[in-house]
Amino acid sequence: MDLNNLCARLAPRSPWQAMDLGTRFYRRWWRQVTLVWLLFTALPYALLCALAISLESLWPIVVFWWLKPLWERPLLAFFSHALFGDYPNAWALLKRVPGYGLNGLAGQLTWRRLSPFRGLLTGIWQLEGCRGAQASARIQVLLRPPGQRAGTLMGLMVALEQVLLTGLLVLALTLVPWDFNMEFSVWFSEQSDLHLSLAALAWYLTLTITEPLYVAAAFSLYLNQRTWLEGWDLQLGLDRIGQRRRALGVTTLALLVMLTLVPHPAPVMAAEPENPKQAATELLADERFMPMEIREERQLRPSLRGDDKDSLWNRLLDGLFNNDNADRNRAGDDWQMPDQLVTVLSTLVLVALIVFLLLALFRNHGALKGGRSRSLEMPVSVAGLDTRAESLPDDLGNEVEQALAGDDVRAALALLLRHALVTLFQSHPTRLTPGATERDCLNAYRRQLGDDARVTYLEELVRQWTRVAWAHQPVTPDQARQLLLRWQQLNSAEVAP
Helix, strand or coil: CCHHHCCCCCCCCCHHHHHHHHHHHHHHHHHHHHHHHHHHHHHHHHHHHHHHHHHCCCHHHHHHHHCHHHHHHHHHHHHHHHCCCCCCCHHHHHHCHHHHCCCCHHHHCCCCCCCCCHHHHHHHHHCCCCCHHHHHHHHHHHCCCCCCCHHHHHHHHHHHHHHHHHHHHHHHHHHCCCCCCCCHHHHHHCCCHHHHHHHHHHHHHHHHHHHHHHHHHHHHHHHHHHHHHHCHHHHHHHHHHHHHHHHCHHHHHHHHHHHHHCCCCCCCCCCCCCCHHHHHHHHHCCCCCCCCCCCCCCCCCCCCCCCCCCCHHHHHHHHHHCCCHHHHHHHCCCCCCCHHHHHHHHHHHHHHHHHHHHHHHHHCHHHHHHHHHHHCCCCCEECCEECCHHHCCCCHHHHHHHHHHCCCHHHHHHHHHHHHHHHHHHHCCCCCCCCCCHHHHHHHHHHHHCCCHHHHHHHHHHHHHHHHHCCCCCCCHHHHHHHHHHHHHHHHHHHCC
16 A cells, blocks of 8 residues: 555544545545445345335345445445545456455344444554454554544434435325325335335435435544554655655755855844834733733713712612622622512512413413313315315205216315214214324324225225326226115114114
8 A cells, every 4th residue: 555646635633534535535526436335236236125125024124224234345345445546346346256255244233233433443454454353453553542523423324314214205195196104103104115115226326315425424533543643744754755855866965065155154143123122121011021902891881970879779770780799899798689579579470470360361261171172173174175065956966966977086085074074973983183184084093993885985986086096097887886776875873773
C-alpha cells in the first residue's frame, strides 16, 4: 500500500468529518458502486423474494438481511481500490471474492453479526488479512480513543433506512389507482402477494442507497482511526520532505559551500525603539494579554428624584432586577413583600383557577352528558358514498331496477352498499372513524358479528363494488339483481321473528 497514491488528503479528522469524507466517496463513485451492489445482490434477492411469496413468509427476507456482511464485502473492496486510483469493474470483483470475501466472514455472520462496529472492523479481516489472535489484537487497537463513533454511524444509517423505506411505501400507496388501506396495522396483518412484493421492492431500493453509503462512511472512519493511531499524515509529510531533499541535494550542497566562503558583515546592533513606553503599551493591549469581553445585562435606571428611592415601586423593581443580597445587607434592611400584596396576588390566582375550571366544565358539559352516544354516529360518507339515513330511497328494489334498466350497474351497487351499511349500523352500532372505507366497515362488523349472514353478504357486496368502482372490471346486471334479492331475503328473515 503506497500512501503517496491516495486520491484523498489524509489528516487527523473528527469522527463527523470522517463520515463526511465517506459521503464524498459515495457521491464521487456512486454509479460504479451501485452497479457492484446490483450485480452481487439482485439475483439472490429476487430468488429469496420469490421463495417468500410462495411460502407466504418473511423468513427468506430475514436471511438476506442477516447476510449483509457478505454483501458489503465487494463494496469495501471497490472503495479500497478506488481510493488509490484503481477502479476494478464488477466482474473483476466477482472473480476475486475468494481472496477478500471469506476471511473473518464466519464470525461476522454469527457472534459478531449484531456488533455496532461491524463496518469499522471489516477492514481488519478484508484489507489487513489478520486472523485469530492477531485480528483480536487489532480490534482492541482500533477501538481505542479517540472515539470513532462507529455505533453512532450504525444508528444513523438504520434511521435513514427506515425513513426512506416509509417514504417509498407511502409514495407507492398514494400513486396506485386502486383503494389501499393506509394503516400499517392492516398492512402487516392482512398481507397479500401484492403487499409483500411492493414492500420487498421498496426495501431493496432503499438498501441500494443506504448500504454503499454506510460502507463508504465506515471505511472513512477506518482510515481516520489508523491515521490517528499510526500517524499516516506524518509519514506522508516526512516522505515528501525526503523527496524534496533528494531532488535538491547537489544544489543545497553548492549553496552551503557558497555561503561558507562568502565573508559575512559584522552584526549590527538593533536600534532601540523610539518610544519604549508606547511599545510596551501596545504589547500589553494585545488581545492575548488583555482579552476583552462584551456583556449585556439589565439594570434599574436611577430615579431622578432622590426622595422616592425608598418607595414600594422602587423596592419591588430593585428586588426583581438587582437581586443583590450583599447590597441590601449593607443597607441594613432586607427587602420583604408586604402582606397585603401577597394576599391580593393569592386571591387573584385562586379566582383565575376557579374561572378556568368552570369554563372547562361548561365546555365539556355536552361530552360528559352524551359523549358515548355521540361517538357512535354513522359517518356521513363512506368511500365517497352518502350514508345518511334520510338520503336512502323508500323503495330500494324500484331504484335498483331503474338503475339497471339504464345499464348503470355502479349506481345500483352503490344503492345496495349504502342501504346495507346504514341498516347494519342502525341495528348494530359500531365505532367507525370519519373517512372510513368500505373495507374498514366490513372489518368492524366482522369483529362485532363474526360469521353472521349479513357480514358474509356485505363481504360479497364490497367485493363486487370494488371490482366496479376501483378495479373497473365488469359486473353483470344479473349479479346485481342476485345481490338485491339476497338482501331482501335477509331483511325479511330478520323481520319475520
